[in-house]
Amino acid sequence: MSTPSHISIRNLSVHYGLGHKVLGERLVVKAIDDVSLDIPKGSFFGLVGESGSGKTTLGRAILKAAPITSGHVRYNDGEAEFDIANIGKAELKDYRKRAQLIFQDPYAALSPRMTVRDIIAEPLEVMGLTSSRDETDERVREIAAKCRLNLEHLRRFPHAFSGGQRQRISIARALVCQPKFIVADESVAALDVSIQADILNLLRTLQEDMDITFLFISHDLSVVAHTCDQVAVMYLGSIVETAPSRELFSTPRHPYTKALLSAIPSLDPDDRGRAQKLEGEIPSPANVPSGCRFHTRCPIAKDNCRVDAPAWRELAPEHMVACHYADETVAAAPL
Ligand SMILES: Nc1ncnc2c1ncn2[C@@H]1O[C@H](COP(=O)(O)OP(=O)(O)OP(=O)(O)O)[C@@H](O)[C@H]1O
């Protein structure tokens, strides 16, 4: 039996209407366009794609921090269930305890005028989760230790810390309310490679210890390949492929995924220099191409790709892809 979904997304769209008109038409940015996706409970789920593909917007929509234009996001951690598009004020308060964001930039995210203790304690205090200062301090000490922060550091201010330490503070703040679901948006992108590995190890340990589901957003495929259980690949507001991580990186089926991997020699499954390079830039989400939205850059596009949007289909267990010719891309791969 497959693992139950913690997050179940159906036909989700996040469209932003821009104020001005171009040639008499109001521009609509389709940041997320008809996305369906399941994030299994307890998984470390990767979301990859070029800049502007909609990764952050998807993470924010799940957290009710981006406006949902249509579709559904359902949350179920086994104890509580929410319909995020229609969530009420009182439920949202509970949801905020259960679903949290770890920011990308540990420098910008931490208030320079607050001590580390106060930074970590703030969510507990804002949500009224503790009844005394002693209890708050106890919870702060507990999570700080789990995040491998030295307890003496709690009295200091964030400027005294390195990037890796600041990211630990951010993580402690996100986890102090004992959330069940975390969106980690480019959480290691700003760090040196050696520190990245350290933070990734910490996140995986915390995930297991605290039974958390992670949505790990990254444009760095090598980080995702080594960290995530499952991966979804996003292109121009749409998911084009999902698979268990090992399978996605050994047998990518969508030409976009193949192109992303071929740009990283150590991850290129062909490794023969023959994989296609991705030409051009991602089109504007205010002007999404017809048919398959990847056809303007696709090395194997045929005439029908300009007209017909490909169906979302399962090519192997848990391996889903949206491409008319995904079977052929496999057949064409060298043995
Ligand atoms: N509030 C907004 N109003 C208008 N357009 C927006 C808004 N938020 C995001 N967008 C647009 O939606 C698209 C997707 O943006 P998003 O930030 O989700 O991409 P991303 O994949 O996270 O990119 P990056 O890797 O650079 O972080 C972009 O074209 C962006 O300009």
Ligand SMILES: [Mg+2]
């Ligand atoms: Mg982003």
